[in-house]
Amino acid sequence: MSKEQEYLGKCFSQYYAKWQPPISHVERREFGFGNWQTKIAFRHLSFPNSGALSARLMRDAPPYVSYSAAYYEFPDARPMPNKNWKGADLIFDLDAPAHTCGKFTCVECMGKIRGETIRLIEDFLVPDFGISKDEMIVNFSGSRGFHVHVTSESVHNLRREERREIVEYINAASVSVKTLLHDDSRFIKEDETRKKVYKFYGPLVTDGGWRGKIAKRFLQLVREKKLHEIGIPKKKAQELYDNYGEVENTLKAPVKRMDGGVWANWTRIGLSGVYGKMFEALVENTKVAISADMDSNVTFDTSKLLRLPDSIHGGSGFAARLCNDKGHTLFGKPTPKIEEFEPHVHAPVFSDEPLKMKIIEEVPSVLLRSGQMSEKYAKDALIEVPHYFGIYLMCKGAAILA
Structure with missing residues (x-):
């Protein structure tokens, strides 16, 4: 020893x-x-x-x-x-x-x-x-x-x-985008041409379980201006940031689908064509934010x-x-x-009483109990530090008693 x-x-x-x-x-x-x-x-x-x-x-x-x-x-x-x-x-x-x-x-x-x-x-x-x-x-x-x-x-x-x-x-091991997002988009005939009318229903922020988590996480990313984390282009992201109140109201407003299910009308968010990939990224983002480590x-x-x-x-x-x-x-x-x-x-x-130490490996600036940052210490430096900090350095194998 x-x-x-x-x-x-x-x-x-x-x-x-x-x-x-x-x-x-x-x-x-x-x-x-x-x-x-x-x-x-x-x-x-x-x-x-x-x-x-x-x-x-x-x-x-x-x-x-x-x-x-x-x-x-x-x-x-x-x-x-x-x-x-x-x-x-x-x-x-x-x-x-x-x-x-x-x-x-x-x-x-x-x-x-x-x-x-x-x-x-x-x-x-x-x-x-x-x-x-x-x-x-x-x-x-x-x-x-x-x-x-x-x-x-x-x-x-x-x-x-x-x-x-x-x-x-x-860990969202059994969460599927298919259970979170319903694509009711369809083609209609207009002026002798076929036109796709997008209609997407997704979770409400008031929903329980993973449905509610996904909606809340999306709203949080809008509020914190972090939509780049789920691949939303910068221009579209800025539009959503500028209209945060409207996004929030959309995800809080219940709408009935034809099958009687109650959802939010995500079509109004204006991300037609990318919802599938976005929801996959959103599940991953929510999972990582909570339980990656x-x-x-x-x-x-x-x-x-x-x-x-x-x-x-x-x-x-x-x-x-x-x-x-x-x-x-x-x-x-x-x-x-x-x-x-x-x-x-x-x-x-441990106490703040002074303790003399010798540094045996380089030590970066570290937060102290006082809330201030310590100095950086070079190898072989002789220092005097508070007792609790000296114990920390010894436990880290970065210093020995002088």
Whole structure:
């Protein structure tokens, strides 16, 4: 163990000395601890209560702490069937995609994945599955993303295939343009010539499920002037931007088709001839915006372990902080809302006391807890930084104690 790893272990131990796990049913969960080489080096661990877990973490100070979404009668038994599975929370694991920022995750990447996490909750879990926000726990992963835990008893007994179906619904695996767009165009005879009269019916913004999502997403792209994302030519896009109110009214106005179905008259949008391709692009755009970076295996494989909320992540020195529990505090600091959560501001848990460091690889400018940006640091630079930032640099393998 290096001098830095030993130092970090002491810091983590001090953190856990005053920490309590913010999860329920500790005695029915399986736990796993990691070391500096792997995030889960030991699993099949169990504890009779929160106090026993806290004491073990204070003693061992593992760089990574994970726990099961599943509840077991015998959580420390092995092999897995001997644990006697009793149910599991429904978990969604979203991580920021690979980016040029590399291991020093930037504000832009975290903003993107934060937005996708919010959309998962607001556009799917609440309206489509009827899950209350009071039945969810949301926490920062400690590194590059967020975890959403649905704790409602209504999901506990969902089996693997049922959980997979939820993922497939969110990923639009079974969504077809044919179910979203009806082409009632026809030819008429006019002055001895045949003329095509276009008539397209599509979803209303008030529709449920994917129909409503598609209409709302299109309206959002118009409002945010991003129609280029679905291939709309610049000139036509500008017309729609200039007439946003009319577009909105069209997608809110129900019209009956000959078969009695109630739809919006998308003909009035004025995109005749490109609706099919546009709707395909719109489905893809909506899907990507919500779930491109979701690790679906975590959702349907209930044997997986995931980061314990408010525990320390050894790859950053940050706490995997809760960010939606209004009544929760961490050492007196209130839980930030996910809409406001910024990892470099809200997740550091160590002090501002100065710490002398030596940089061993180039470090870009990074957001600090104060909201200001750090300097860029060149290799071999000797610096003095706040304690929490020094821990971050050591966990990233970018600095050593001077």
